[in-house]
Amino acid sequence: MTDVSGQKDQLNQKDTNSERQKWLSVLARCTLQDLQHHWNELTKSEADLNNLPYRFLRKAETGLVMVRGRAGGDGQQFNLGEVSVTRCTVCLDSDHIGYAYIRGRDHKKAELVAVLDALLQTNRWSQKIREIFVTPLASAQEKAKLDRKSQIATSKVDFFTMVRGEDA
Amino acid sequence: MYVAVKGGEKAIKNAHRLLAEKRRGPKEIPELSITQIKEQLSLSVSRVMAEGSLFDEDLAALAIKQARGDLIEAIFLIRAYRTTLPRLAYSLPIRxxxxxxxxxxxxxxxxxxxxxxxxPTFDYTHRLLDFDLMEASDDDLSEEVSTDAEGLKTEKTTQPSDTxxxxxxxxxxxxxxxxxxxxLPENEEEHPxxxxxxxxxxxxxxxxxxxxxxxxxxxxxxxxxxxxxxxxxxxxxxxxxxxxxxxxxxxxxxxxxxxxxxxxxxxxxxxxxxxxxxxxxxxxxxxxxxxxxxxxxxxxxxxxxxxxxxxxxxxxxxxxxxxxxxxxxxxxxxxxxxxxxGFVEHIKLPHYVDFQAELGLVRRMREEQQTPSTQQSQTQQAAE
Incomplete structure (x- = not known):
């Protein structure tokens, strides 16, 4: 019996992780302006968040991530080059720990993403922040992707091979 | 060999001021912004990121501005900057x-x-200079459907294929x-x-x-x-x-x-x-x-x-x-x-001592050539 419940817990953890992967990916792709705009909207109605207490486990810091590729796309790995990345870790009073790893050098954005990641793990704020941040921002990103795809698709080409003169 | 030199602080300072003025150009012409470089000279930005080996469009654009458009100088700035940052991680292989x-x-x-x-490709363009670009224009490229001079209708968007x-x-x-x-190497996980x-x-x-x-x-x-x-x-x-x-x-x-x-x-x-x-x-x-x-x-x-x-x-x-x-x-x-x-350009820096030595050498060789009798006697002396 204990085994089964243990498995169930693990399963739940896995689900949360994949949810978390989704929101971190959406938040990492937002501009600071977008995030701040939504945050301001949220704090207007939720006074509790205005002076949300949290402490830094790691203040925002910029460093490098070495990006790897694979020969032929699926072969031997190699180091392609670096990308600037900023990370930040915060801890809420409820002991929820929020992480941010974002491409770029924006410390404010990293801090805000870390705070949102922490809040998204709390029962109190999870729903609300999904509604205000994750869902609309995710669909905006998805729409931008599809819009670009349909613009790019106009340059899809059908080549006709011509018979060479000497062969005719 | 390059040797250290002292002095010249004032001249160096003034040279750097002249460089800064040259970079800015005439004051009556608006200064380039980083966003302009990033968005309108994006292929230069791409090159600086690739060879600087650091993907960061803002930094690459800044480097291009600072280097007055000299891309190798810009790459140098990026390479120097990256050494100041800690390495946080290796990514998973990109897909x-x-x-x-x-x-x-x-x-x-x-x-x-x-x-x-x-x-967005240069392929199939005619490589003719577009003199319309001489002047800044706010041509609206956003029309949904447009027809060109030859009557070829082009749309701004189309349904992408699902495959x-x-x-x-x-x-x-x-x-x-x-x-x-x-x-793939065997035991890829452990293969450095x-x-x-x-x-x-x-x-x-x-x-x-x-x-x-x-x-x-x-x-x-x-x-x-x-x-x-x-x-x-x-x-x-x-x-x-x-x-x-x-x-x-x-x-x-x-x-x-x-x-x-x-x-x-x-x-x-x-x-x-x-x-x-x-x-x-x-x-x-x-x-x-x-x-x-x-x-x-x-x-x-x-x-x-x-x-x-x-x-x-x-x-x-x-x-x-x-x-x-x-x-x-x-x-x-x-x-x-x-x-x-670095190696090619360093030869323009002071090599005075090195060169003095070579100068001395060539003078001596010429002297020796012109007075063979002395050389002979010297050789004889040495032999003795």
Missing amino acids: TDKMNVERRVSATYKDLPGGQILG GMPRVLGGLLNNEGLIQAET VGDLTREPLEFPVDRDQRLQNLARGDEGFILSLGYSTQRGYARNHAFVGEIRLGTVSIEIQPPELGFAIDIGDLEITECETVNQFQGSKTEPPQFTRGYGLVFGQNERKAISMALVDRALRAKEMGEDIVAPAQDEEFVMSHSDNIQAT
Whole structure:
């Protein structure tokens, strides 16, 4: 019996992780302006968040991530080059720990993403922040992707091979 | 040998002021903004990111502005900056098969699943100067449907095809076993991936180090070497199997989280070449392949890199090494434009002591030549 419940817990953890992967990916792709705009909207109605207490486990810091590729796309790995990345870790009073790893050098954005990641793990704020941040921002990103795809698709080409003169 | 010099502070300071004035240009002309460089000179930005080996558009644009448009100087600034930052992680290998494609063409297959998408390319332009660009214009390029002078109607958007875009080489050719498959090292997890930013270059090297070196190597150098293979110096009859340009997501697995997270997008150009056959008594003839992968949009570099990658695989393919492009020591030792420019340009710095020594030497040699009798007597004396 204990085994089964243990498995169930693990399963739940896995689900949360994949949810978390989704929101971190959406938040990492937002501009600071977008995030701040939504945050301001949220704090207007939720006074509790205005002076949300949290402490830094790691203040925002910029460093490098070495990006790897694979020969032929699926072969031997190699180091392609670096990308600037900023990370930040915060801890809420409820002991929820929020992480941010974002491409770029924006410390404010990293801090805000870390705070949102922490809040998204709390029962109190999870729903609300999904509604205000994750869902609309995710669909905006998805729409931008599809819009670009349909613009790019106009340059899809059908080549006709011509018979060479000497062969005719 | 270069020697340290003292003094000249005032002159140096003034020279730097003159440089700053030159960079800014006449005050009545508006100053360039970083966003303008980033958005309107994006191919320069791509090159600086690729050869600076640091993907950050803002920093690359800043470097271009500071370097007055000298891209190698800009690359130098980026390389110097990156040394000030800590290395946080290695990414998981990027998935170019999952790219958000901006462009994808193949020179080997006309009809491909997913189609050929030209995207924003200079190909098929007439290379005529567009004098309309002499003046800034706010031409509205946003009309949904437009008709050009020849009556050709073009739309701004169209329904993209639903089919995916399988890789040409791995997906299509490999299905028939007509091309060499990429091989993975045994125990990939434990197999270290060479990193030229961490370990000094020692020959012979493996393909991972070669690809890293080529990816950050000078575009002009790699282009010329690639060209040399086409002209017959290690000819390997390359076709472009596929070129892809687009964005891929960067994933890392921070130890504190224990699962992979996506940290944002990376623009990338990929080129795979199909090269002439190899076979042996035991193996049937098969196409071989070269690979190019570069930060940003730069297919000239990606194609060249694939050509040189293939040439450098000579040893593993059992080919004779007869041309520069096949010689890994030659290629890798000369591909880095920051190393090259550092050594080439340093000879303009004070070499006074060195030169004085040579001056003295040549004077003495001339004296000795002009007075052979003295030389003879000296030699005699020495012998005695």
